[in-house]
Amino acid sequence: MRGRDLINNGLPDELILEIFQRLDSKPTRDACSLVCKRWLNLERFSRTTLRIGASFSPDTIVTLLSRRFLHITSIHVDERLSLSLPPPPPPLKRKRGSKTSSSSSSSASSSKRRKLSNKTRSGGAENAESCSLTDAGVIALANGFPLIENLSLIWCPNVSSFGLRSLAQICTSLRSLDLQGCFVGDQGLSAVGKFCNHLEELNLRFCEGLTDVGVIDLVLGCAKSLKSIGVAASAKVTDLSLEAVGSHCKLLEVLFLDSECIHDKGVVAVVKGCRRLRSLKLQCVNVTDAAFSVVGDFCVSLEILALYSFQQFTDKGMKSIGKGCKNLKDLTLSDCYFVSCDGLEAIAHGCKELTRIEINGCHNIGTRGLEAVGKSCARLTELYLLYCQRIGNSALYQIGKGCKSLETLHLVDCSGIGDAAMCSIAKGCRNLKKLHIRRCYEADNLHILFSMVGNKGVVAIGKNCKSLTELSLRFCDKVGDAALVAVGKGCSFLQQLNVSGCHLIGDVGITAIAKGCPQLTHLDISVLQKVGDMSLSELGDGCPMLKDLVLSHCHYVTDNGLNHLVNKCKLLETSHMVYCPGITSAGVATVVSSCSHIKKVLIEKWKVSERTMRRAGSILSYLCMDL
Structure with a gap:
């Protein structure tokens, strides 16, 4: 009843x-808080996580937030994030001579916001300092949220050991x-060790x-x-630290x-001492096969292994891992130039629980290694092959099988993968949900027709993979409307x-997508010279859930299609x-005014x-400022 x-x-x-605690979307929670003052207070009471940027004064914001949110357990301060105060509301229209309490309140609020904004934006060096979290802000954070368990201070250069020590003394419940x-420096980290005895997760990447x-x-x-523990680019953190980790x-x-x-x-000290090691990610040029021999012997619980840019890691190390790490589920090899098919075969034969494999730039791994994966790793759900020139169609035939x-x-x-491989995947992997292909062709090669993904392969995917939710075919020159x-x-x-760069695709193909894929939310049709207003019109009619649209370099798209x-x-x-x-200032204005x-x-x-x-100045971005 009204x-x-x-x-x-x-x-x-x-x-x-x-009810608020069951809402998993921040915009939804924010919307609920605007219903009434009671809901606003209750939503603040139930909020447990805060994210703070740095384009406004973080120190000031921390103090203000601590007064409004009383049950925060996780705080993320990231100086790469943008945060700014909203613009002041327009003045209320009222009759001459009248003055209401609400208008007075609004004016006072606007005046306070302007003063705060002017204070933080005035001055050059002072302004730069105000846009960065300092020790004072960290101390305010500790005093305002003494019960926090998870804290992230990402790229906060003005936070020193003094601030970290003060925080550690107050926030003794820190877990992450x-x-x-x-x-x-060392003094701040030592204080964390002294006062925060429940700490479980520590990230020290780029802490120089x-x-x-x-x-x-x-x-x-x-x-x-x-x-x-995570450590990266810390030149003075050596094997001594890892020996302490392994011992304690x-x-x-x-x-x-x-x-x-x-x-x-x-590495050996950690591997021998930490028998529960489940995830190991290394980019250490001075670690050799000798260390991985120990990994294979001691890390029986290892599930995730990622190796980047190794210069002294060979098939010998791979064989040790395949022999000992039977529970391995996730393997990443990036720029490991001395690993060949023999090493991958050893992993495939020994680690039959693998569900995810990523091979990036390992030029000595070819068809035979991946065939072994197809024969032995029946539980594989994710496969990433990047810059693998020696892997051919028969490898994916075995994966599909x-x-x-x-x-x-x-x-x-x-370049060795073409339509034959896609047909094998389509027929064998009917649960495929995400397919991303970029430039799978070999230029200036006599066999280019046999090593290129085109219509035939993608048609097979369309006919057999009914659960497909993501399809990316960037710069696949032989893919067309069919x-x-x-x-x-x-x-x-x-x-x-x-389908950016697939120049054979035109209105016919995009229209088919518009009519058959009503759940489409993201579409990139950039650099398609055959696409025009007909496609945009059909997309408007058939894809009402569209959120992201990229149509740069589409010469036949005009304001009319965009308007529809x-x-x-x-x-x-x-x-x-x-x-x-074909898109003018009128088209830009239409987008801004029509899309709330x-x-x-x-x-x-x-x-x-x-x-x-x-x-709409705040939402406009410019690729070419002087064009």
Whole structure:
């Protein structure tokens, strides 16, 4: 009944709080907080996580937030994020001489916001300082949120050991600490080890001010709880720190190392001492096969192994891992030039639980190695092959034959893979959900017709893979309208499509997608010279859920097509349309005015009118400022 509040009068606070806690979307929670003052206070009461950027004064924001949110357990401060105060509301229209309490309140609020904004934006060096979290902000954070358990300080260069020490003394319940890019020294880290004895996760990537002294002090203090450690680009953190970890951190499960100062001695110490090690990610040029021989002997619980840019890791190390790490599920090999098919075969034969494999730039791995994966790893669900020139069609034939559970396949610059491989995948992996292909052809080669993904392969995917939700065919020169017609008919659950650079695709193909894929949310048709207004019109009619649209370099798209699309696609959030001569300032204005959810428009600056600039300057981005 009109005039009666059935929800607030009927539901207690506890039940409304329970509802708020079940909302997994921040925009939804924010919307609920705007219903009434009661819901605003309850939503603040139920909020447990805060994210703070740095384009406004973080120190000031921390103080303000601590007064409003009382049950925060996780705080993420990231100086790469953008955060700004909203513009002041327009003045209320009122009759001459009248003055209401609400208008007075609004004026006071606007005045306070302007003063705060002017204070933080005035001055050059002072302004730069105000846009970065300092020790004062960290101390305010500790005093305002003494019970926090998870804290991330990402690229906060003005936070020193003094601030970190003050925080450690107050926030003794910390379980996760991320200091990526912070220049804190040994004293601050030692304080964390002394006061935060429940710490489980620690990220020290790019913390250049640290040495073994600080790391060892922390390890000794948190030895009984520490489960995850990450270290990268810390030149003074050496094998001594890892020896301390291996001796004291018996519960360690996750280790990430990116360092030229780490050798076999340090890795072996961790492997022998931390028998629960589950995830090992290394980029250490001085670690050799000798260390991985120990990994194979001691890491029986290892599930995730990622190796990057190894210069002294060969098939010998791979064979040790395949022999001992029977529970391995996730393998990444990136730029490991001395690993060949023999090594991958050893992994495939020994690690039959593998569900994810990524091979990136390992030029000595070819068809035979991947065939072994297809024969032995029946549980494989994700396969990423990047810059693998020696892998041919028969490898994917075996994957299609043996890996029936495959859901994700990424192929980047794999010149030996063509339509025959795609047909094998389509027929064997009918549960495929994500297929990404980029430039799978070999230029200036007599066998180019036999090693290129074209219509035949994609048609097979459309006919057989009914669960496909993501399809990316970037710069696949032989893919045309026939391929998209098959996808439109067979893949009704498709949500993301990227056909940028597929110059044979025109209105016929895009129209088929528009009619057959109503759940489409992301579409990239950039650099398609045969696509025009007909495609945009059909997309408007058939894809009302479209959120992201990229149509840069589409010379036959005009304001008319764009107008029809935005009038139907009310959920559009981003639109890239640079180098489209048919789109004018009127088209840009149409997008801005018709799409209430729009967040970003990429366009040439000269196509933006003054009125559009005033109305939506914050969402406009320019690729070419002086064009």
